[in-house]
Amino acid sequence: MNGANLDDLVDLLGRWASGRGPLYLLLASRLRVLIDDGVLPPDEPLPPDRVLARRLAVGRGTVVAAYDLLQQEGRVVRRQGSGTRVAALDLPATRTADGVPANPLMQHILHPPDGVQLLTCAAPHDPPAAMFEAYEEAAARLKGTWDLGYQPAGNPALRAALADYYCARGLRTTPDEIMVTTGAQQALTLLTALLVAPGDTVLTESPTYPGALEAFRHASAVVKPGTPEQLRERPALAYFVPTARNPDGAVMPNSERRRLAALAAQYDVPLIDDEVCAELCFSGETPPPTAAYGPGNGQVEQVVTVGSLSKLVWGGLRVGWIRAAAPLVSRLSRLRAVHDLGGEVLGQLAAAALLRRLDEVREARVRTLRARHDHLCAELRERLPSWSFEPARGGQTIWVRLPRGEVDAFAQVALRHGVAVPPGRSFDPLGGHAGHMRLHFLFPEDELSRAVNNLAAAWASFDGAGRAVSRHALIV
Known part of the structure; x- marks a missing residue:
């Protein structure tokens, strides 16, 4: 230079x-x-x-x-x-129409490549009929009121519905312990802003959700992968996804879940329990939140639970929440008020209506996901037998390992064959898992078959080498 x-x-x-x-x-x-x-x-x-x-x-x-x-x-x-x-970006549409470079984190959303199947964004595209009915109910409820939505902690009806939801799952909760957010990503961002200072250590699993890693990095935290036992080192914050983990669909055993809660309490470490995909267990049973694993079935105040309807219902339903001790919810609400006076009212009222039909919505979504998961696994075993993976126990994604080469390079070959895949480095705090990728199974079976066919064609032309490129396409 x-x-x-x-x-x-x-x-x-x-x-x-x-x-x-x-x-x-x-x-x-x-x-x-x-x-x-x-x-x-x-x-x-x-x-x-x-x-x-x-x-x-x-x-x-x-x-x-x-x-x-x-x-x-x-x-x-x-x-x-x-x-x-x-890092180079050999992806299309990296600039906007006015010539300004697009943020690589957003390029696949802002500028979707023509004719490319996006396996980078794991959010359901097909909302159930119950969602439209919930919006009709919400609109009728809102008519004639003067609710402007200036409620940083969330709509009272939805906070009450979420409190009932957690009580039914064995975690005593009051509305004062609930804060509604615009999706789970806002919840993670607010928690990070409040609990993490520059230079603080954040402990996470590996692999884990890359949106959380980005939030921690932008707070100038030191992000370290580890196990529950490393809560003994007293990090400023810990982040775990015990149920239907993104990216591999793993489910933490109850004994380890109890140990995680006990360590957070013993060493007074704030622990985020990300439950965004918790209702998508293929067994049909949703484990209790980690905060419910306190002594004598009491709650663990150090555990903060984050949830959302975007994976269960529809990616466009931007309603998430935080379940935490009331003093922390109050601090978070004051922080949110500086940037955002409150969420959209109609969506919150619709979310409250959907919670009343949770069993119906969950059963239908899990049934569909399980069938698509099994179809994707069968297609991969037939068309790409050298690739290795463990079937998921829930969620929307599986974690695949290539027998040779790095996914950063393979992703470019796959893109030229019409499929965008997220490389595994995005899911590792230290940039590891270079030979892995995450594949979602949200598409209908015929689209999943087409995606696997294209991946197989890309793999046949891949020599295991190639120039590494940035992996920061939008991954959710």
Whole structure:
């Protein structure tokens, strides 16, 4: 990078060191924003470690650590002899019509590639009839009222319905312990903003939901993979998906669930129990929330439960929630009020109506998902017998391992054959699982067959090599 460009980068970094936390995390956080916003475009060279360190008046180790972290996330590529560059994006439509680079996290939503099956977005496309009926009921209920929706904690009717829902699952809950959010992703973002400071450690499983990893990284946290036993190290926050885990559909045994709750209580670690897919167990039984595994069936106050209707009902139903101790809900509500005075009222009233028909909606969705899961597994075994995977026990996705090569490179070949797949590095806090990918089974059987046929054609032409590219397509 020449002197002029170095000056430009320093100007773009601005007051990057003015926040709290280790300098390398603050530098990585600012560079991450510049990359994700397209200000630093694909293939843009970044200054050598020593050059940037000297210009920023920091130790070389600060720059090296920041670059290494961004490399783990797939945002930069570092090669000896050729330096550090922003990761290339060999995907279509990386710029908007006005020439502004699109955020790579959003490109498959903002600019869907023509004729490509998106296996990157695991959200149901086919809402049930019950949802439309719930909206009709909600509209009738709303008519004649003057509810403006300025309720940061959520609509009272929905908070009461969610409290009843958790009581029925063995976790005593009052409406004051419920906060409604615009989807589970907002819930994770609010919790991270409140509980995590720059430089704090967040403990997660691996693999895990990449949307959570992004929220933690943007808070300049140090994200570490681990097991429940590592709660002994007292991280600032822990994040687990015990039921129908995204990406592999695993279900944590009750004994381990109880151990997880006990460790969170013993070491006073806030623990997020992500239950977004909890109602999608193929057994037809939904385990109790982790917070219900306290001594004598009491609740564990350190456990914060996050839920949503977007996976059970429809991806476009942006209604999620947080179940937590009332003081924490109050703090979260004050934080949300700064940015968002409240969610859309009609959707919240429809969600309350849907909760009354939960058994009906769940049984239909699980029946459909189980059939599509079995179909996808059968197709993979027949067409791609060298690929390995474990059948899911719930949820919407399976976790597949290639026998050779990295999925970053295979994903480009698959895209040219009409299928977009999310590489496994996105699901690992340290950028591991390079040979894995997540496949969802939300499409009807004929579309799943077509996707597998295209994947098989791509695999037949894949030699296990290829240039690695950014994995940050939208993955939910």
